[in-house]
Structure formats: structure tokens, C-alpha cells
Amino acid sequence: MANGPLPSPVVAALAMTVLVSCSSSPSPASERKVLLERVDDTAIAQLWADGFAQLTPRDRALCYHLAQAAIAGRDIFLDQRFAYALEIRDVLEELFVHAAALEPAAAAELARYTKLFWVHGGIHHNLSTRKLPFHLSLDGFLAAAARARQDGAKLPDDARLRVLFDVMTNERTFESVTSKATDDGADPVRDSANNLYVGVTSADLERFEERHPLNSRVVKQADGTLVEEVYRMGDPSSGIPPGRYATEIARIVGHLRDALAVAPPATKIALEKLIRFYATGDFADWHAYGVAWVADTRSVVDNVNGFVEVYLDARGRKGAWEAVVSFVDVARTAAIERLAQQAQWFENRMPWDEEFKKPNVRGITARAISVVTETGDSGPITPIGINLPNEEDIRQQHGSKSVNLSNVVEAYAAISGATSVEEFGFDDAEKARARRWQGIDDVHTNLHEVVGHASGKVRKEVIDPARILGTYYSTLEEARADLVGLYWIADPKLVELGLVASEDAALAQYEQFTRNVLVQLRRVPRGGRIEEDHMRNRQLIVHWLIANTDAVTVVRRDGKTWYRVPDVARFRAGCGKLLAEVMRIKATGDFKAGKALVEGYGVKVDPTLHGEVLARLERLGLPSVTGFVMPELLPIRDASGAVVDAEIRHGMDLADQMLRWSGRR
Ligand SMILES: [Zn+2]
Structure with missing residues (x-):
């Protein structure tokens, strides 16, 4: 389960339940920029990960590999959310890169729309689930493309651009990415514009049992039969063929394997099980990973990576891909512990009747964590709290982890509080x-x-x-x-x-x-x-x-x-x-x-x-929504080329981050 993303005052209220402390930020929150820009109802802000520099080099290197795995998988989410998303992103980013060659008003409108696209993860608004408004005419769009082509941009031909323009702007198609309405003959599965089901109705699914309900797409064939396309990398040695998103998943797995070399034992066990799941796509392997992940409670660096939350699916079955890389904030956790050690001192002096004072009070401690990188379903729009795993039997038998994303909460407070x-x-x-x-x-x-x-x-x-x-x-x-x-x-x-x-x-x-x-x-x-x-x-x-x-x-x-x-x-x-x-x-x-x-x-x-x-x-x-520019981790390598440490940078530039993550810079 994830809390949020929520409008800012809600966040301010929820912040009351989050354990964070003001002490020991390297630069005071008041002196640095959090809110970078406002685009319509959407704020764009920098996420600050204080305390990263205080981690050990090994943990910093681990964060780097996990962040690379997060970036490697982000296109999966875009594609799950909307089948045209990646093609449209390519066009938008190509136009963005060639903005200097465009007529200024067209360039400005394309920049506005592209920023919203990046934050909301496609052409649909993250909260309303409806299409984002695009204020360029078809002629203006084609003219911008023509100028960009002269400037060297690689774009589809005009026939294809007309199709994409219609997808982006036609109010009667692909209306809502997740439509939960069921009245007047509405069908949530059929009417949702996401890419979790293709040509499928709720009635079709009643007669169909999925083998991989959490990690698959269901497609109706021309002959009316349903085919389930499992998301997995495949494992030739076990005779398991690759599935949907095999290329992206193989890239994720590559970075997870790099992470194994620097991960502490409990994290290593969990990551190995996650890699196994990505190979087979089998729920039993996902379940085993969940158990191992819950058991890993002492490591400083933590990681969520997979098909996790089911909010994108109107049916609530299919997991949207996401990644969250975080670390325990040592300074903040220490401040919490300092208070907990004094719990009895406070108890003895409470302004209430002696009868109601505990002779042996123990402060309640919890870990405060900072997010380093979030992608997919968790970024740039991020939850403020995460409570996983979702599998109820693991929660019952092995427990769960509840984390509050304290640097996210802090950023929200800075934006709306001010x-x-x-x-x-x-x-x-x-x-x-x-x-x-x-x-x-x-x-x-x-x-x-x-x-x-x-x-x-x-x-x-x-x-x-x-x-x-x-x-x-x-x-x-x-x-x-x-x-x-x-x-x-x-x-x-x-x-x-x-x-x-x-x-x-x-x-x-x-x-x-x-x-x-x-x-x-x-x-x-x-x-x-x-x-x-x-x-x-x-x-x-x-x-x-x-x-x-x-x-x-x-x-x-x-x-x-x-x-x-x-x-x-x-x-x-x-x-x-x-x-x-x-x-x-x-x-x-x-x-x-x-x-x-x-x-x-x-x-x-x-x-x-x-x-x-x-x-x-x-x-x-x-603002009703905030999209975050994530900190960037830069690898430090030894003579053999192995990553032995990482540095953190706060780039304060959404476009730069997005263009580099998609290989355009
Ligand atoms: Zn409370």
C-alpha cells in the first residue's frame, strides 16, 4: 500500500505521523530551493537526500546500482500506463531537444506539455486520470515537426504524427487511464485506457484464469481468444522463454547483479530472489522475494523494485512497475533515539496526575528514511509512505515494512507551508x-x-x-x-x-x-x-x-x-x-x-x-500534484572499473534528468 500522492494540505496532516527531525541537515532547508517551477496545477520540485554523504562507500555504491536498476525499468511503467506513451515521449523529447529551431510560442507550449508528460507519466493526469490539455493545433504541431526535422530531429512522418496528435487531443478516445465507473453499461476493464488489457472486457475475464495475475497483460486475439503475456526476462537454462518487457527486465537484472557484490547478506538474499522472480515471472518466486525482503530489517539501504501496487488496474490485480531506492537517515534516526532514551525523564514530569505516570516507559522508535531515486509508479510523483508487501499472508506470517519517506514529506511542507x-x-x-x-x-x-x-x-x-x-x-x-x-x-x-x-x-x-x-x-x-x-x-x-x-x-x-x-x-x-x-x-x-x-x-x-x-x-x-527531480548518483570506480563509491548531485532540472535518463543527453 502506498500513501499519496496527495494534495499538499493532506500531506501536512499526514506529516504528523511521520518521524523526522530538523537537526543536522547539511544546508538548512530555508536556504535551498525545493520548488523549482509551477506548470498549471503541477509543481516541479527538487528532492534532497541529506545524509547520503554520511553512508559508507559500500552503501553508496549499492544505492548507485539500485538507482541504475530503477532508471532501467521506468519505461515499463510508461508502457503499462498507456500503449502510445513511449512513442509520444520520443516525439516530444525530440522536439524539446530541437526547441531552439521552433517558433517560440510553439516551443513554449511543447515544453509545458512535455514537462507535464514527464511528471504525470504519460498523456493522462495522475490524479484526474484524464488527458492533459494540449494547446497546439494540428497545423502548429506539424509545422513544429517540420522545423525540427530541418534542424536534424528524427521524427515519424506526418501521417503518423497526425495519428499521435489525435491520440493526445481527441476527447472521445482513451479518455481515462483508469476508469472505475460501472454505471450505465460502463465497463472498467474495457473503458480504461491503460495497457494492462487489450480489447478485453470484464465479461471476457470472468471466463479466463490468469496464471500470472500480478505481472501480465491480457490481449484478445482476432479469433476472440485471450492470451496472457507474462512480464519476465526468461531463463533459457530452465527452458523459460522471455516474456513481455524482457529487454527492460534484463537491464534491471544486470544492475541488480552488480548490486549483489556490495549488498549486505540479508539484502543479497532478497535481491537474488528478486532476480529469480524476474527470470521466471512466477508468483511463487515473487512470494519468496517478499518474505526475504521483509526479513531484511537491519540494512541501511533498502529497495523496492517490481510490479507492486495495483491502483492502475481498475480490477486491482495487475501490478504497476515501480522502484524506490532509499536509505536510513542516520542523523534523523539518532535524533529519534535521543528522545526515546529520555522517555522516562519526560514521563516523570508530565503535567498530569501521578497516578497516571508509567514507572517503566519505553519510547517508540522507528526509522526515518530518505529516498534517493524513485521511478515508474513512484516517481516523479511519489507517495509519502509505503507499507509493503501487499501479500496478506506474508504480512500475517512474516510481518511487513512501513516506511515514511521523510525527505518527501519535508519537501511537501516546504512547498505548501511557505x-x-x-x-x-x-x-x-x-x-x-x-x-x-x-x-x-x-x-x-x-x-x-x-x-x-x-x-x-x-x-x-x-x-x-x-x-x-x-x-x-x-x-x-x-x-x-x-x-x-x-x-x-x-x-x-x-x-x-x-x-x-x-x-x-x-x-x-x-x-x-x-x-x-x-x-x-x-x-x-x-x-x-x-x-x-x-x-x-x-x-x-x-x-x-x-x-x-x-x-x-x-x-x-x-x-x-x-x-x-x-x-x-x-x-x-x-x-x-x-x-x-x-x-x-x-x-x-x-x-x-x-x-x-x-x-x-x-x-x-x-x-x-x-x-x-x-x-x-x-x-x-x-499545486494539486508535485513531481520531483530525483538526486543523481555518480559512480566512483577503482582502477579495474568496479564501482566502489558514489557521489550525489542535486541537479534541479527536470528536463535535463529526463533527457539523460532516456539517453538524449
Ligand atoms: Zn499519532
């Missing part, structure tokens, strides 16, 4: 503070996860507070963890631990938390109630503070509303008071009080305020 601060920050001082302490939310998130959820003791007779508090439990528990974070982030202990620099940083966190209560209303439909637990808990905290303390003041100016934090001490005191009450509710199973808190402060939205906030956010035009 924009909403400009509108919802009350004055220049608050906006400057937000810029100065961009990473502070990560510290709060760590406190929330590591200290917050682990803390507190319930009365013996309560046993399971979730059962007693029922539907209100999750909201209250999230509020409790958030309040622990808010309460401690302003404590000198955090400065002593080197996690927070100053009271100024704590104020920035309080202001961000409070602002977010307005900004997150973007996710609530007009006239609706708040349903999601994290959103409810934030509303609960801030609205309780407004109603019962002087920690937050409401300011109205020029028809707009601001929530302001007057000072750190009052906000912290208010949070301590509410925290003691939420802890008491959990520890004693006080359903009535819990319900009153959630229903009274966390669920309802003032329709006037909601309308105002939606109007303000609409004017900001936050």
Missing part, C-alpha cells in the same frame, strides 16, 4: 519566524510519536480505553500525543538535548500548529463535518484553548480571520491543562467528558469561517 504562511501568518514577524524554523514541526512530530503515544498509564479497571471511549478514542489519543509534543517543545530540556534551538523556535511551532487549524479546513467539503482524527484533534486543541484560556486569540481584520499565539508561556500552560484532562479521560475511561471535548471543539466547522478560509486558499492556488 505559501500558506504568507496568507495565514498575521504579521511579518510571524512569517519570518516560520521561515527561520521551517524544520521545527519535525521535532514536534518526534515528540508526538516517540514520547507522546508511549506515555501515560490507565487505571487497571479500564483495561482497554479504546473500547470504552469508542469512536472518540482515536481523536483523543492523537490530541494527547500532540499535546505532549506541544507541552515539551518549549521546555529547556529540548534545548539541552540539542533538538530545539530557542524559545523563538517553540513559538514558531505554536504558531504553525494554530495556523494549521485554519489551513486544514481546505480538506473539509463545504457544509461538512470534520471526520479525520488528526484534523479533529487539532481543531479540538486550538478551539478548546480559545474558549478556556488566553493561549490563542482570534483577530479579525479586513474581513479575514487570524488565530494568534500571544506568547509561549501562556500557550504552553494552556496545553498542559488540557493535556492533564485528556490523560484523565483516557486513564479513567470517562466517555462522557471525552465525547464532550470532541463534539464540542473538534467536529463542527463555522460555515462563515469555512467559506472565508476556502476563498483565501483558492486564491493561493496550491
Whole structure:
């Protein structure tokens, strides 16, 4: 399963569940460029992989080989998504390379469309699944091709270009890449424009059993019979013939074999099983790989590579190819561990009744990871969290890995956070503070996860507070963890631990938390109630503070509303008071009080305020999708030519990366 890709405010909400820390980035997030460019509703951004330089040379070399394997397979996904995609990409990239020879307006429109094509992985929008708009006429398109040919471009003839132009622009063909509609005679398999089924209907499939449901294409022959084309490299020595994508898969396997030489033992075992699967295409081999991958929990570098998520298939059976290369961020993980070691210190000083303090508390630790390269179904548009494998029996018997892509989350926060601060920050001082302490939310998130959820003791007779508090439990528990974070982030202990620099940083966190209560209303439909637990808990905290303390003041100016934090001490005191009450509710199973808190402060939205906030956010035009330029890894070879290390570069140029990956540069 993958979380996202999601619109930015959703990501900001989910960031609360991600373990990341602000400390020890080589260059502060505020000083470097994340958002590179905006194309229509799509943002193009640079993904930064801090900490790569701190890996061992061997792990860096491993990342290099795995990244090469990721790049080698990316065309599989494009072809799975749409049968014309690679042919159209060749035309677009050839025109892009010869842009200087084109009429400027045509060159600009082709550049806009080509960038969207690269980010969305074809001519269909990643979220809407509909065709991307193309604003060149057929004549303009052919004229651009003619000029590019004179400049040396290699393009198909005009007859073929007319066909491709029609594919790109005709609103009545290939409408949706994944169409899930079933009403009025609609058929998801027939109506989806992806390349997982050719000429096949849902009814055809009812009478057909696939041998390789996850990794095959089903094609209807002229005589009406169905043929299953398995995706595999083949293995002549075992008499297994090559299948669809054999060329691309062989290239992937070549890089995976190179990786074996530098992989730690557990990773090596998993990669060998993956190579076996790519050769045979058999599910049993895929399953064996999944078991080995789950067992590899201690390695610094991790890798997803294969036909994994099934969202592209309206039937939910066929895996779209993807690759994710990542490493554990040592500095971030160390910051998490530093907090976890202090869990008892915090517990002993929690602002709640002694009765509810744990004598032996253990902080909850998790690994923070950074993505180096994502391709296929995972890049340039990336999820923010991945939980694999999808095979339920492996999850039950062998476990699963849940990773949060912390550098992706950080990038999303930088893109959307900066924009909403400009509108919802009350004055220049608050906006400057937000810029100065961009990473502070990560510290709060760590406190929330590591200290917050682990803390507190319930009365013996309560046993399971979730059962007693029922539907209100999750909201209250999230509020409790958030309040622990808010309460401690302003404590000198955090400065002593080197996690927070100053009271100024704590104020920035309080202001961000409070602002977010307005900004997150973007996710609530007009006239609706708040349903999601994290959103409810934030509303609960801030609205309780407004109603019962002087920690937050409401300011109205020029028809707009601001929530302001007057000072750190009052906000912290208010949070301590509410925290003691939420802890008491959990520890004693006080359903009535819990319900009153959630229903009274966390669920309802003032329709006037909601309308105002939606109007303000609409004017900001936050992007709906972000495509990332991935870091580039450059090999360092020894005298024999073997890769012994790798360097990282952040190129900040989508076109350059895409053109080099497709061999045009
Ligand atoms: Zn939580």
C-alpha cells in the first residue's frame, strides 16, 4: 500500500505521523530551493537526500546500482500506463531537444506539455486520470515537426504524427487511464485506457484464469481468444522463454547483479530472489522475494523494485512497475533515539496526575528514511509512505515494512507551508519566524510519536480505553500525543538535548500548529463535518484553548480571520491543562467528558469561517500534484572499473534528468 500522492494540505496532516527531525541537515532547508517551477496545477520540485554523504562507500555504491536498476525499468511503467506513451515521449523529447529551431510560442507550449508528460507519466493526469490539455493545433504541431526535422530531429512522418496528435487531443478516445465507473453499461476493464488489457472486457475475464495475475497483460486475439503475456526476462537454462518487457527486465537484472557484490547478506538474499522472480515471472518466486525482503530489517539501504501496487488496474490485480531506492537517515534516526532514551525523564514530569505516570516507559522508535531515486509508479510523483508487501499472508506470517519517506514529506511542507504562511501568518514577524524554523514541526512530530503515544498509564479497571471511549478514542489519543509534543517543545530540556534551538523556535511551532487549524479546513467539503482524527484533534486543541484560556486569540481584520499565539508561556500552560484532562479521560475511561471535548471543539466547522478560509486558499492556488527531480548518483570506480563509491548531485532540472535518463543527453 502506498500513501499519496496527495494534495499538499493532506500531506501536512499526514506529516504528523511521520518521524523526522530538523537537526543536522547539511544546508538548512530555508536556504535551498525545493520548488523549482509551477506548470498549471503541477509543481516541479527538487528532492534532497541529506545524509547520503554520511553512508559508507559500500552503501553508496549499492544505492548507485539500485538507482541504475530503477532508471532501467521506468519505461515499463510508461508502457503499462498507456500503449502510445513511449512513442509520444520520443516525439516530444525530440522536439524539446530541437526547441531552439521552433517558433517560440510553439516551443513554449511543447515544453509545458512535455514537462507535464514527464511528471504525470504519460498523456493522462495522475490524479484526474484524464488527458492533459494540449494547446497546439494540428497545423502548429506539424509545422513544429517540420522545423525540427530541418534542424536534424528524427521524427515519424506526418501521417503518423497526425495519428499521435489525435491520440493526445481527441476527447472521445482513451479518455481515462483508469476508469472505475460501472454505471450505465460502463465497463472498467474495457473503458480504461491503460495497457494492462487489450480489447478485453470484464465479461471476457470472468471466463479466463490468469496464471500470472500480478505481472501480465491480457490481449484478445482476432479469433476472440485471450492470451496472457507474462512480464519476465526468461531463463533459457530452465527452458523459460522471455516474456513481455524482457529487454527492460534484463537491464534491471544486470544492475541488480552488480548490486549483489556490495549488498549486505540479508539484502543479497532478497535481491537474488528478486532476480529469480524476474527470470521466471512466477508468483511463487515473487512470494519468496517478499518474505526475504521483509526479513531484511537491519540494512541501511533498502529497495523496492517490481510490479507492486495495483491502483492502475481498475480490477486491482495487475501490478504497476515501480522502484524506490532509499536509505536510513542516520542523523534523523539518532535524533529519534535521543528522545526515546529520555522517555522516562519526560514521563516523570508530565503535567498530569501521578497516578497516571508509567514507572517503566519505553519510547517508540522507528526509522526515518530518505529516498534517493524513485521511478515508474513512484516517481516523479511519489507517495509519502509505503507499507509493503501487499501479500496478506506474508504480512500475517512474516510481518511487513512501513516506511515514511521523510525527505518527501519535508519537501511537501516546504512547498505548501511557505505559501500558506504568507496568507495565514498575521504579521511579518510571524512569517519570518516560520521561515527561520521551517524544520521545527519535525521535532514536534518526534515528540508526538516517540514520547507522546508511549506515555501515560490507565487505571487497571479500564483495561482497554479504546473500547470504552469508542469512536472518540482515536481523536483523543492523537490530541494527547500532540499535546505532549506541544507541552515539551518549549521546555529547556529540548534545548539541552540539542533538538530545539530557542524559545523563538517553540513559538514558531505554536504558531504553525494554530495556523494549521485554519489551513486544514481546505480538506473539509463545504457544509461538512470534520471526520479525520488528526484534523479533529487539532481543531479540538486550538478551539478548546480559545474558549478556556488566553493561549490563542482570534483577530479579525479586513474581513479575514487570524488565530494568534500571544506568547509561549501562556500557550504552553494552556496545553498542559488540557493535556492533564485528556490523560484523565483516557486513564479513567470517562466517555462522557471525552465525547464532550470532541463534539464540542473538534467536529463542527463555522460555515462563515469555512467559506472565508476556502476563498483565501483558492486564491493561493496550491499545486494539486508535485513531481520531483530525483538526486543523481555518480559512480566512483577503482582502477579495474568496479564501482566502489558514489557521489550525489542535486541537479534541479527536470528536463535535463529526463533527457539523460532516456539517453538524449
Ligand atoms: Zn499519532
